[in-house]
Amino acid sequence: MNKTVLARLTRLLDIPTAPFREHLIVEHVLAVCARAGIDCFLDPAGNVIVGARDRAHYRRIVAARSAEPVRVFISHMDHPGFHAIAWSGRGRLTARWHGGSPVRHLRGADVWLSDARGYVGNATIASAKIHKAGYAITDMTIRVDDAAIRERDAATLFGGLSFRRPVWRSGKRIYTKAADDLVGVFAILETARALKRRRSRAPFLGVLTRGEEVGFVGAVDHFRLGWLTRGATRPVMCVSLETSRTLPGALIGKGPVVRLGDRRTVFDPAGLAILSDLAERLLPGRHQRRVMDGGSCEATAATAWGLPAIGMSVPLGNYHNQGFEGGPDCRGPEGPAPELVHLEDVDGLLTLCDGLMQKGLAWRDAWAATRKRLTKNAAAYRDLLDL
Numbered sequence: 001m002n003k004t005v006l007a008r009l010t011r012l013l014d015i016p017t018a019p020f021r022e023h024l025i026v027e028h029v030l031a032v033c034a035r036a037g038i039d040c041f042l043d044p045a046g047n048v049i050v051g052a053r054d055r056a057h058y059r060r061i062v063a064a065r066s067a068e069p070v071r072v073f074i075s076h077m078d079h080p081g082f083h084a085i086a087w088s089g090r091g092r093l094t095a096r097w098h099g100g101s102p103v104r105h106l107r108g109a110d111v112w113l114s115d116a117r118g119y120v121g122n123a124t125i126a127s128a129k130i131h132k133a134g135y136a137i138t139d140m141t142i143r144v145d146d147a148a149i150r151e152r153d154a155a156t157l158f159g160g161l162s163f164r165r166p167v168w169r170s171g172k173r174i175y176t177k178a179a180d181d182l183v184g185v186f187a188i189l190e191t192a193r194a195l196k197r198r199r200s201r202a203p204f205l206g207v208l209t210r211g212e213e214v215g216f217v218g219a220v221d222h223f224r225l226g227w228l229t230r231g232a233t234r235p236v237m238c239v240s241l242e243t244s245r246t247l248p249g250a251l252i253g254k255g256p257v258v259r260l261g262d263r264r265t266v267f268d269p270a271g272l273a274i275l276s277d278l279a280e281r282l283l284p285g286r287h288q289r290r291v292m293d294g295g296s297c298e299a300t301a302a303t304a305w306g307l308p309a310i311g312m313s314v315p316l317g318n319y320h321n322q323g324f325e326g327g328p329d330c331r332g333p334e335g336p337a338p339e340l341v342h343l344e345d346v347d348g349l350l351t352l353c354d355g356l357m358q359k360g361l362a363w364r365d366a367w368a369a370t371r372k373r374l375t376k377n378a379a380a381y382r383d384l385l386d387l
């Protein structure tokens, strides 16, 4: 990854975000698109649509008479975090958590606080209530020592777990408060940039969603608009881009993962056949391939709304800031820890996204090559079939 591209990734990872508090990411994306001459607009749920100027343009792309499927890349702009609710005296702030989280070593852990304009400072967790099923924080009390922050209206503040910096690099590893799913957002923006430079690529739309961590809320609202189904005359292929919890066979630094499915379902077999072939060609020995069932993703939401979907993942250390892999600034097993991704995995993701934008991939008959190979193999055994 060259310096300019790395600087763009770092700038994005630096920005505060939480479920339904994605506004600073939205602002950044709109500014990046304006500077790069990339079309974009907001849908009624506040998701950012990349690759179309407005709803009419979006519909024209989907309604074109063509066998070439529209690639609809999807990633989410939020990350687990909290909304402050009220001051409860003596500099204590109550807050509600949204999404997954660490569940141990929380007392005394650092959190960052932001408002609609950006970071306002840091505070620490005084106490946290864990969901009765044990998987995440539900409510917290935060100790705020900074007098200037105490003057602020609690309802304007949101935050997340904080580490030495919002983002830093160590060799080829990037540590950050939130790689999930800002790395996916980055990949969509880079793919859109690459399309500006190269002609004769396949049709593209990017959907940057809100509120994914609590049940794909932005994606569901987008699918329910029916823009991808009503009046669509050409095929659609949804492509979920995620950072996903590491699993055996999906390790940090071993390349991006062709995601065969998530915790909820497997994905479109024909689309996966094409994506797997592409990965073999573009990243031989430098990609991974498996069902990433450590969590579910927006490809499940697309599938539920009747749209064919596939996925790609970058292996993610310390998923949802839970110290599974440990490392710098980790407060202990299952305690707060910075998320971590490998630059070569991110690079590989960009290569696969770009590859998927080639025209003329085998969408009409993804299994033709497999049938040919199996037919040839069967012919070699004809003699043995004769009894």
Ligand SMILES: [Zn+2]
Binding pocket: 076, 180, 181, 212, 242, 243
């Ligand atoms: Zn995610």
